[in-house]
Amino acid sequence: MFPPQFEYYAPNSIDDAVALLSRFNGEAKVLAGGHSLLPLMKLRLASPSVLVDINRIPGLSYIREDGGHLKIGATTRTNDLLDSALLRKSYPILTDAAQEIADPLVRNLGTVGGNLCHGDPGNDLPACMLALGAVMALAGPQGARTVPAAQFYKDTYVTAVEPTEMLVEVRIPKSVPRQGTAYHKIEKRVGDFAMAGAAAKLVLDDDGKVTAAGIGLTGVGPTAIHAVKAAASLVGQPADEAHLRNASVVAQGEAQPATDLRGPAEYKRAMAGVLAYRVLTHAVARAKGGA
């Protein structure tokens, strides 16, 4: 119930935070919302000797369109996603996902950065970033670098972020006309980790053909799954039921579920398909101007 001792720093800038992470080289963990890290420390499943609290760094919490991207700062609270009219209008996938995460209290402190960097295959935002083709912007002792979402998730609790780096921003390609996005999830009980979740982005041309697609899956593999084959099967095709169903079957095949307390592998695989279909259908409806 009580975390072990640690040293605590609350730097006021990204440079200072990175300097601390470098100084303690692997012994330090970033503290953002703390709602993944502190529970682990309270159960003594994680015992970093240093915490670097990044909540005091100004200018790290924002949601804005800038140039060709939607940019979200690392310490943006998950509830801020729900409050954003911009997201609701142009990137509803993130509104959908935010609504599914944990509970409103956790979301008041939990951050977008934390949800992206924790590396739990049950986190909801990673699949969304895979579907959206997002890019993660990191800061480290060697300077700034970016990693596409598709290369960000390596294994359970293992991401591309080095122990001396921190996420500062996630960049999502700006929404275009006739783009539809959505996220659907099923769980045993509200706020629990997914039995399965699916994220989709589709862009249609004037004839209703798919010009771009991205699909991500939650909870059906060691990491969020980037269903590239399923997305590829849609590009250049009409966004009709037959093609959406086919894409769902392909997505189902790309899942790598394991049996656990959230369901048998066979069930999760089937649900990946069910949710892929639902989320693609919803994305199409939104691309055509629906809700």
Next chain:
Amino acid sequence: MAAMARPVTPAASLMSPSGPLTRVEITINGQLYSAEVEPRTLLVYFLREVLGLTGTHVGCDTTNCGACTVHLDGRPVKSCTVLAVQANGRQVRTVEGLEVGGKLSPVQQAFYEEHGLQCGFCTPGMMMTATALLERNPSPSDAEIRDAIRGNLCRCTGYVNIVKAIKAAGKKMQSPPTAGGGA
């Protein structure tokens, strides 16, 4: 509510520390407090043990139950998953801060009138979440209420009267205050 200029330093110390201490200054229910704590001190224990504000409860160890809900800079959060040092320089409001000048808040009054509590253990956290909800949206639907309190577990009431209480409190907040009442 303006904080007092000179902070109160609680006499109680939390522990014989096994490491260096950090000074925190936190405004709680409008009163500024100053204390030295280990960085690992959880906000809920700071409130309960250093300040003696035992109205905020601990019901679990995995950030699920919500019995520890307080307001941090106006937003309801689970104080068992916040370090006291993270609240340094910030405003905290607990259940003890709901009653003002001897007058119960509309949420407190409504929980009493609608039998929204039985054992009372989840109640402070539940009321803090309800208060924050109604401050943002004084007329939520039943579904919105149930969603807003999904991070607050109750084992006694089955939630029916809690939802009624929150709805009734919202109505109270929208009409002019009347004299009297109170448990």
Next chain:
Amino acid sequence: MSAEAPHVKGGIGQSILRKEDARFIRGKGNYVDDVKLPGMLYLDITRSPYAHAKITAIRTDKALKVPGVLAVVTGKDLEAAGLAWMPTLMSDKQMVLPTDTVMYQAQEVAAVVADSRYAAADGAAAVEVDYEPLPVVTNPFKALEPGAPVIRTDRAEKSNHIWHWETGDKEGTERSLSGSEVRVAQDLYIPRIHVSSMETCGCIAHMDSVSGRFTIWMTTQAPHAIRTVFALVTGLPEQNIRVISPDIGGGFGGKVPVYPGYVLASVASIKTGHPVKWIEDRSENLQADSFARDYHIHAEVGATKDGNVSALRVKTLADHGYTDAAANPSKFPAGLFHIITGSYPFAKAFVEVDAAYTNKPPGGIAYRCSFRVTEAVYTIERMMDILAHKLNVDPADLRLKNFIPPEAFPYKSALGWTYDSGNYAGALRKAMEIIDYAGLRREQAEKRKKGELMGIGISSFTEIVGAGPSQTFDILGIKMFDSAEVRIHPTGKVLARFGTKSQGQGHETTYAQILAEELGIPADDIRVEEGDTDTAPYGLGTYASRSTPTAGAAASMAARKIREKAAKIAAHLLEVSPDDIEWKDYAFRVKGVPTKSKTMAEVAFAAYTNHPKGSEAGLEAVDYYDPPNMTYPFGSYICVVDIDKDTGQVKIRRFVAVDDCGTIINPMIVDGQIHGGLTMGLAPALLEEIQYDEDGNIHGGTFVDYLLPTAVETPNWETAKTVTPSPHHPIGAKGVGESATVGAPPAIVNAVIDALRPYGVEHIDIPIHPWKVWQVIHGGGKPA
């Protein structure tokens, strides 16, 4: 009630607001962890990661070096004081700390005392223990096979079989079943669950060596029984032991047992001379405290082809963990499981239960179920639906056809219980009307044509509560009466103390209402206290819905004793003979001249200032009530579910609960109990379970995995009542706290199975996860 009718403010039947709320809504409740004593120390516990292992070494040197740590206690220390083992409530024994072998994962292995919680936790993490794993037994069937590793090597009989218990007519039931025109049989498993009240368990033990007084603040539902058990186990003189049960954040049966932590804190206090506080974490609560249920049931029903039930046979294997730490009355190792003939007049019945040891935490407690009544009701209500399906009749019709009729009460069941009163058809018909049962069946027929899945499930339960009459009931030999001590002060105000202990049920209000009704004094003028064994009269505590049937009755009886004396004082004041006085419309009145009267308040004043010559001053009474029988609340619940065919998710669309608890003291409080109980019935049906893998590792040992219902899963429960008073209770009340937990699970399961009729499935074991439903729909019948 009309403005004309005489009534007392806060009397029986009024939904007065709760007196106890004043402190809770201000965050001024006084729970055990809120109590702080000067010089108080803290205790934390090192626990075993293994389910079954020999302890080869315990090293405490690192722990003792942790700043703030003052002492470490191990099994060897306790053994020297004869405290390594202690008795359970079922006359088995359990370890406080092991001396050589641990028998379940999360078992207590060492205790650390420190000057702060954080230091105690650091100390507990620093105790080093070497283990040699032993073979683990988690399957109770395998535990009883020859050659299975013996867990309890301390027992003379080297076996994992604890006891066998049976009741009923074995041969007669066999003959009846063999000759039945229709027979159905089903295996049913009710998994382990946990009460998981929002407040975990804990205590502050304080041995004051100067005065010799031992005081313990404890999360306990039965403070007096605890005091006596402590006296017997420790040898401390009982008059020097004080158990204080302050505000309790939910009990539900989980705060009845004596957990090792309580004993360890007491030992630590005696050893250090300081008060010692122990508060368990939620993980400890879920992983080590007594579980509930874990019954493997095989049930058979025999009936005529017209659907009249005739025979019931049940064989059960009870998994008790490593010791029988159940909290049942001593004569009933399987609790009141033999209420299992339920609301139906089975002529022949036979029940047998065998209990087995496994490498799991001990138990099982009576979780809001009056001793295994949930298990019994689940079984019979599932079997009635299975029988209805076999006969191809509507399950409501089958029940209405079979119900024990109102004129049959008091009704003696084939398994020996005498039900006090009931009107089963009345409750079911009311529920059917409220929910428009016929309309729902029509809707279901339409939906079935379209392949949509909708189900309707009924549960018509009979409960048995109010333990209990002294010839049959005792806990460790102490009879299960309960008590009320009522004193009226000169100014007509009342102080009343009880042997029970509320954990949220509202006793400060409801007992005041009973007394208000009996004494004619407004409930606002009556203060109720419970929980301090120095002042409260002896009682067996609050669980098994027993408070109203026992202590509530005691309140009435004490009040009537007071009225008897008060009548004489009234006569004295009114200068008439006591024979000319009657208690009418809440005052003492001269017969025939009702305006010549005295109120109880006026009499109370006189009791201290002008009492009749030859009598005693004062106005008080105590009553120890030995109930003549149990009480039998009942009800009918109807649940409607819709199922998502693609995902198997079950949604409760509507749930109507008609309850009959006899006389209703406070309708608002009764409804609150039912709402809470229904949610506690939904939980095991759809969400909650504790499982163990082959190595005895627990799954579902934190709130991350042990999923309680939130306000989102919980539907808007609809409640209604019928009122069939108990003929033997002074105010006709029966108790209601547990009815809903007992009645709800089979209603929900019956609804799901009903929805899945097109797939031919007969049963799905709870909790009904979405994938179990999906497997039936998509996998051809049998769910994993």
